[in-house]
Every structure is written in C-alpha cells, then in structure tokens.
Amino acid sequence: MQVDLGDLNAFVAVAQAKGFREGARLMGASASGLSEAVRRLETQLGVRLLNRTTRSVSPTEAGQRLLTRLRPALSEVEAALDVVNNFRERPAGTLKLNVPMSAARLVLPAIIPGFLEAYPEIRLEVVAEESFVDILAAGCDAGIRYDERLEQDMIAVPIGPRxxxxxxxxxxxxxxxxxxxxxxxxxxxxxxxxxxxxxxxxxxxxxxxxxxxxxxxxxxxxxxxxxxxxxxxxxxxxxxxxxxxxxxxxxxxxxxxxxxxxxxxxxxxxxPGPYLYYPGRRLVPAPLRAFIDFIKAGSDKDAI
Incomplete structure (x- = not known):
C-alpha cells in the first residue's frame, strides 16, 4: 500500500495539535487542506483515525497506535532527507526550539541576531513555555532547560552564562x-x-x-x-x-x-547556567548542527 507522506504528516500535525486550525498554523497550511488530507488517508486505510467534534479533535484507538509508530519514523525520514543539506554551501531549513521564558529573555537575545546573520537560509521558530515537554512529540528539534530538568538520554550543550x-x-x-x-x-x-x-x-x-x-x-x-x-x-x-x-x-x-x-x-x-538539549540520535538536522556549532564557537571565544 502506497500512502502519501504529506497525508501522514497532516495526520500527525492535527493529532498533536488537537485541532485542524492549530495544526494548519503549525504547518503553514490551510485547515481545509489538512482536513482533506486526513480524510484521504482514512479512506485509503479504511479506518477512522480521528474523532471530530465541534470543539475538539482526538485520535481514535487506531489513530493513537498509528501516531505512536509514526512519530519516530517521520523523524528519521526528516533526518535522512536533511543529509542533503550537508551538500549545500550553507545549511537551510527550519530550526524549532522549545525554551523557558527566562532563556527567551536572558539567553537567546545575545545569540540569535548573530546566528541568523551567519545562516540567512535558516528559519528559527522559538516556543517559550515553562513546562518540560517531549521535544520530539512537540515537533521541536531541541530545547533549553537547566540541568535538574534534563532527561538522561539527551545530549546537552552549555548555552549562555555558565x-x-x-x-x-x-x-x-x-x-x-x-x-x-x-x-x-x-x-x-x-x-x-x-x-x-x-x-x-x-x-x-x-x-x-x-x-x-x-x-x-x-x-x-x-x-x-x-x-x-x-x-x-x-x-x-x-x-x-x-x-x-x-x-x-x-x-x-x-x-x-x-x-x-x-x-x-x-x-x-x-x-549553573542552562543547556541546549536534543535527542541523542545519529543524524542531527543541519539547522540544529549549525546552531550547536555556533554556540560552541561563541563559548570558545568567551573562554579566551
């Protein structure tokens, strides 16, 4: 069975956002387009994936099982496609960070202008919230948190004041x-x-x-x-x-x-100051790799 990858991405976006409108906002698409993609996927699979009401959208049991398996699979597909970025003169794509308000206020302002100037083909999206989230489930590439709130299986890189x-x-x-x-x-x-x-x-x-x-x-x-x-x-x-x-x-x-x-x-x-953290997988997206290298270079300069 051949299933359109875009339809799968549409389903994941809607399921994670718990709504077509919010899913469309996150994907930069239209709600009607996502609705049609999910409807097309359900027709092809022959099973309902989402329960829809006028107020909410939630996965069915079949949808939840599919979502659980799709998240890591789509992350690997994205990482594999990103390998092509290594052949570009400059990295391109979107880097999405999940950070606490303190980092958005006190850490990132000293880093972001220089980073975006150095990598004009990278689009940075920052989500500021205090709760500790599963960055992959939230559709983020990396996060910033303090040491006591880091998960053990994450790679952590110092960022900002130590x-x-x-x-x-x-x-x-x-x-x-x-x-x-x-x-x-x-x-x-x-x-x-x-x-x-x-x-x-x-x-x-x-x-x-x-x-x-x-x-x-x-x-x-x-x-x-x-x-x-x-x-x-x-x-x-x-x-x-x-x-x-x-x-x-x-x-x-x-x-x-x-x-x-x-x-x-x-x-x-x-x-101790905060850390940039990300999953310890083999393939790191090119925009994230560029950001890691940029903050490491900045740390080396500060140490001189």
Missing amino acids: TQRFATAAAPGYLDRRGRPTHPRDLLDHACMRGRFASGAMPPWEFERDGEVVNVDPSGPLLVRIGGATDLVVDAAVAGVGVVHLYEDWLRPHLASGALEPVLEDWWRPF
Missing part, C-alpha cells in the same frame, strides 16, 4: 516602610511576590552564605504563573508592592537605575 544567580530586591520606598531584612528568615514577615509553575509546584526561595543554605517559603499579595506573567511581578516590585526573587540578569536594569534595591545580596545563591 553561572547565574537569583536576586532578591524591593523598591527603596517599600524597604523604608517595612525595614530591610538581614537574614532570609526575615522575609517571612514581608510581602513577597511568588511564582508557580503550570504543574502547581511553587519553588521555595533558596539562599546560601558561608556554607549555610536556607530555604524559605514566604507569602504575599501576588502570585503569578511562572513565565509570561513574570514581568508583572517585577513591575509590582518597582511600584513598591513587595519583595521579588528572580534571575539577577532580569532585575539588573532596575537595580542599576535604583528603582529596585538589592536585598540580602550576600546570600544570593549561584547556580
């Missing part, structure tokens, strides 16, 4: 009213603005000085989803609402301007 710190700060006016903490536990008596992951986890604030590690779980008037709403916490801190605990690089402009004042600076705890 050491970072979480900084604690508040507006000078707030500290004048409420006092300046001298120990992390003093924060329990302050208005502290917190962040929570999509999973529901709310990480404690970690501090360290002279070998002493202190974790505190303060409360306050504002709680946001970590990621897109993080700037709201920063703006609230600048407005004098309370204390913020965030990446030092994120807060640096406000610290430099005096809008925020460092709190417990000698307790700020350093931690």
